[in-house]
Amino acid sequence: MKIPKRIQPLVDEGLIDDVLRQLMSGKEATVYVVRCGEDIRCAKVYKEANQRSFKKAVAYQEGRTVKNSRQARAMEKGTRYGRKMQEDVWQSAEVDALYRLAAAGVRVPTPYICFEGVLLMDLVTDATGNAAPRLNDVELTEALALDYHAQLLHQVVLMLCAGVIHGDLSEYNILVDDKGPVIIDLPQAIDAAGNTSAGAMLERDVDNLMNFFSPFAPQLAGTKYGKEIWLLFQAGLLTPETVLTGRVAVDKRPADVGAVMREIEIARIEQADEERRLSQYDN
Numbered sequence: 001m002k003i004p005k006r007i008q009p010l011v012d013e014g015l016i017d018d019v020l021r022q023l024m025s026g027k028e029a030t031v032y033v034v035r036c037g038e039d040i041r042c043a044k045v046y047k048e049a050n051q052r053s054f055k056k057a058v059a060y061q062e063g064r065t066v067k068n069s070r071q072a073r074a075m076e077k078g079t080r081y082g083r084k085m086q087e088d089v090w091q092s093a094e095v096d097a098l099y100r101l102a103a104a105g106v107r108v109p110t111p112y113i114c115f116e117g118v119l120l121m122d123l124v125t126d127a128t129g130n131a132a133p134r135l136n137d138v139e140l141t142e143a144l145a146l147d148y149h150a151q152l153l154h155q156v157v158l159m160l161c162a163g164v165i166h167g168d169l170s171e172y173n174i175l176v177d178d179k180g181p182v183i184i185d186l187p188q189a190i191d192a193a194g195n196t197s198a199g200a201m202l203e204r205d206v207d208n209l210m211n212f213f214s215p216f217a218p219q220l221a222g223t224k225y226g227k228e229i230w231l232l233f234q235a236g237l238l239t240p241e242t243v244l245t246g247r248v249a250v251d252k253r254p255a256d257v258g259a260v261m262r263e264i265e266i267a268r269i270e271q272a273d274e275e276r277r278l279s280q281y282d283n
Helices: 008-012 057-061 069-077 080-103 142-161 198-213 225-234 257-282
Strands: 018-025 029-036 039-046 111-115 118-122 174-177 180-183
Touching: 008 118, 018 039, 029 118, 080 111, 080 118, 142 180, 142 198, 142 225, 198 225
Parallel strands: none
Antiparallel strands: 018 029, 029 039, 039 118, 111 118, 174 180
16 A cells, blocks of 8 residues: 555655555554564554544643653643644653553553654454454453453553553453453553542543443443552552452441541641742742
């Protein structure tokens, strides 16, 4: 096929020899099957920010760092340079997450390079060598649903132990090769320790798995694996070997309203002190 304009720089640099076909087009990227020497890989071409339909980028970028303060200020101001930096951070997040997760034993595609907004990585294939199907397209039995659910829970735990949360996990960004599920699409991956929405996103990821698999395995309906995993992580008790139950004990103790109000008052006083301190520098 004709080489897409965005992939041409990788061809010019000798990183890609030929573009075989388009594999898929999603909300943030278009993926092509490419030939690199004797290897068949895939090239993920990220869409520009104004073309992406992923609307919650700000929430996912919390906790991400940039190289220097100039870049951070430009991103905050929304300058042209700042918008370019935001795109670079968005794209490099997936590469960083893939390397980090592969090292932790998570089943993700092997990345090679991200160049000019194109991520070159392994093509996940099935037993016949064809592109692996998405989980949503796989015919499931109860036994297979339970098996894949257990495998994916373990992958989620491995990811969290590595400090990463997918943030958009569903049957549409999980491939299935001859060994089982492979997790893909990680540009929105978040730092578990640096994002205030981390717990909620982790629980949503796991609930998405439950909602998908429970029609095939009804015993999964209503399980609380996400909440259980997050509570264990917060307590410092989560390991790759942790045995999960899917149940969480309900705290029936009455809320300590007085303690909450005291915390609010302390925060108010600290804020007032900070404002007074800053006003001294302005005068």
